[in-house]
Amino acid sequence: MAAATHENQTSNLPLLLLHRSPKYNLSFFPFLHTKYTVLDPHAAPPHPSFATLSKSARLMLCVGPSTLTSDDLDQYPAVECVVGSSAGLNHFDLAACRRRGILVTSAGDSFSDDVADYAVGLAIDVLRRVSAGHRFVRAGSWPGHEGYMLGSKVSGKRVGIVGLGSIGSRVAKRLESFGCSVSYNSRKKKSHVSYPYYDNVVDLSSNSDILIVCCALTDETYHVIGKDVMTALGKNGIIVNVGRGALIDENELVKMLVRGEIGGAGLDVFEHEPHVPEELFTLDNVVLSPHQAVLTPGSFAALEELVRGNLEAFFLKKPLRAEVGLD
Amino acid sequence: MAAATHENQTSNLPLLLLHRSPKYNLSFFPFLHTKYTVLDPHAAPPHPSFATLSKSARLMLCVGPSTLTSDDLDQYPAVECVVGSSAGLNHFDLAACRRRGILVTSAGDSFSDDVADYAVGLAIDVLRRVSAGHRFVRAGSWPGHEGYMLGSKVSGKRVGIVGLGSIGSRVAKRLESFGCSVSYNSRKKKSHVSYPYYDNVVDLSSNSDILIVCCALTDETYHVIGKDVMTALGKNGIIVNVGRGALIDENELVKMLVRGEIGGAGLDVFEHEPHVPEELFTLDNVVLSPHQAVLTPGSFAALEELVRGNLEAFFLKKPLRAEVGLD
Incomplete structure (x- = not known):
């Protein structure tokens, strides 16, 4: 991961800000580093320009049910869209997203x-x-x-x-x-x-x-x-x-x-x-059982496809799938 | 059970011959002794007239998947009908039943x-x-x-x-x-x-x-x-x-x-x-799991009803349910 981050640090790949609890890693999304300049606050070593670039990132990927608060969003003023990868919504401060006009997607029907x-x-x-x-x-x-x-x-x-x-x-x-x-x-x-x-x-x-x-x-x-x-x-x-x-x-x-x-x-x-x-x-x-109802390769493949598609759709200004109604 | 058998030994209740492996008991059929003179080869003490009465019994209840062979049937020359209480048929010598013109029923759809x-x-x-x-x-x-x-x-x-x-x-x-x-x-x-x-x-x-x-x-x-x-x-x-x-x-x-x-x-x-x-x-x-796919009170109630009905139907010359085709 670290090597890939460094290769990409001067690339022209679009910026993708990650939001994740350290316990959720990126193993489900192996394609990210080949398509995006990934800004991961928990990367080790950190991206050398994280502080600057994260202020201008328009797209965020929220990994799993990582809690996303209004304070978190304060740090990233340019975010317009949060692509989620969990079926639940309770980890999002949806009211804060609404106030800022941020689009939110979830895992939808994948699971x-x-x-x-x-x-x-x-x-x-x-x-x-x-x-x-x-x-x-x-x-x-x-x-x-x-x-x-x-x-x-x-x-x-x-x-x-x-x-x-x-x-x-x-x-x-x-x-x-x-x-x-x-x-x-x-x-x-x-x-x-x-x-x-x-x-x-x-x-x-x-x-x-x-x-x-x-x-x-x-x-x-x-x-x-x-x-x-x-x-x-x-x-x-x-x-x-x-x-x-x-x-x-x-x-x-x-x-x-x-x-x-x-x-x-x-x-x-x-x-x-x-x-x-x-x-x-x-x-x-x-x-x-240990929260395993979604744990199948089939579900993960469906989720990966959904997330990949939503990330691409954002930059192409195409419709998002599994968008969360915020009103 | 023994007490009930003795009460009934001189009654005019119709004869019901049991056929069972000793491991299958009668707990599923609590009504038997009130309606029939039950001839159980494994009763202790045995019915005093078992040897005589069993030769003239026309109806047999086969309990669970107890093996019923041609030799078994030789001992009971008057049997016209075997009411089964198991979903399977492999414990019956169906060819022997066919040769003797014996009707056979099973548990049918109960399970x-x-x-x-x-x-x-x-x-x-x-x-x-x-x-x-x-x-x-x-x-x-x-x-x-x-x-x-x-x-x-x-x-x-x-x-x-x-x-x-x-x-x-x-x-x-x-x-x-x-x-x-x-x-x-x-x-x-x-x-x-x-x-x-x-x-x-x-x-x-x-x-x-x-x-x-x-x-x-x-x-x-x-x-x-x-x-x-x-x-x-x-x-x-x-x-x-x-x-x-x-x-x-x-x-x-x-x-x-x-x-x-x-x-x-x-x-x-x-x-x-x-x-x-x-x-x-x-x-x-x-x-x-230990052969438990049929083990619910609901299945037992359905089976008891089926068996009770078939025993009554035999003496009333009414149609039997879940009759096994022997040709």
Whole structure:
């Protein structure tokens, strides 16, 4: 990376400002240095003209869910467009972008199929005890015909989807094919959708056996799944979270799972990643995974294509894909 | 059970002969002793008139996949009908039943939704490393952004179904909703089905990324998945088996998985249950479970209803459900 940066330092390649938390590297975007003069605040050694050039860079690539604040933007007065590479939006100060007239894009649908597939996988795993059965076999055991944990049917269950966006609608389509019925909650009723709509999550939860949480994390949706929602779901209901950890009051979730007050959970995201509550490790009705719902080569290839296309489109004044509405 | 048997021994309830391996008990059929004079060869103490009464019993309930041979039938000359309670047929000597003009029923569709749901769950788990991620988290780990095992997309994969019966057709419907394409092999091309048909499993396998094995085990299908089929599937293909263990040459499967010559496997059944090959225990691309695809209260309730109905129908000379064609 350092060598490439130095080769490019006097080139005429267009300026591309990176914004990233040091924990997110550039391995997903191998093409950057051949097409742009990359200004990376965490490069070692730093670009010798970073301080000057970063003031005139018009295009920013925000790597993964790196937090982008109004203060960050103050340092880069020429930025007109932020190309994002994450499906979430909660890491952006969208109000600050709006005030400055900055265009913002996201990962759009690049991950939606994978996340929806994964959500369904978690739901089946929790209900049918797939991972628990695997542990059982690996421990050298085989069930007698009484006393072995029984799973619960997937077919025929009532699915409640929290956030019927590009992921939620894909989850709905998949679970309908299992003979499940679908209803949903979202900010507004969607006129083109025939699934029953609930304007609050408690009512949705009261009428669901499987609650799938896949909305964006915003100030409004922080802890949208609280004790009241989980109480409404009840001891036979399960929760699947493929959105963001802080959509659920995790403390409350852990307590209710430990006490058997809800029926199970499939969690790919956690409120304080990488921390995962250890109380959940021994529960056969809980499946945990390390924020991997998007981790496939197929998703990365789709994301790389989207990001590459948006970076090019900005300089060519062509339309951007997956632009985030800021009003 | 013993108490109930003795109460009934002089009753006028109709005779019901049980046929069961001692490992299968009657807990799924709590209604039997209130409706029938149950003749159970493994009852302790035995029914005092078992030897006599069993010669005149016209109806047999075969519990689970207990092997029923021509020699067994020789002992019970009056049997006209065998009500089965298993989805498979390989435990019955169907030719012997045919020669004697005995009607045979099976569990029919009672388990089909559950087995299809489970097959899809195994496929997602293997491809997206759900159980492996769960182990990873439970070990207290969290992936860095390089080096973590990547899953493989489910959406868009080519699914090959071996046996497009009541389970296989349900698997097909479910996986189509994930954007997978479906083709199949079965004894004959099905005229009412539009999925591409392959008349041999090697060709099906060559054109599949996910091979789902869900046909009945018969003399013809023993080891239907052999080395040639797995070689055709290749190192990126995965196999899911929810049929019977002996449909696959398990020795060969283990070798090819250990060498990485096929991409993974989700196995709910094994050739020599309860033996499970330990070489598979440490592979992250293999998910194992203890023949649990049918283990839900919902399936048991459906089965109990089917069995109860068939036993009653026999004495009422009404049509049987899930009758097995014997010609």
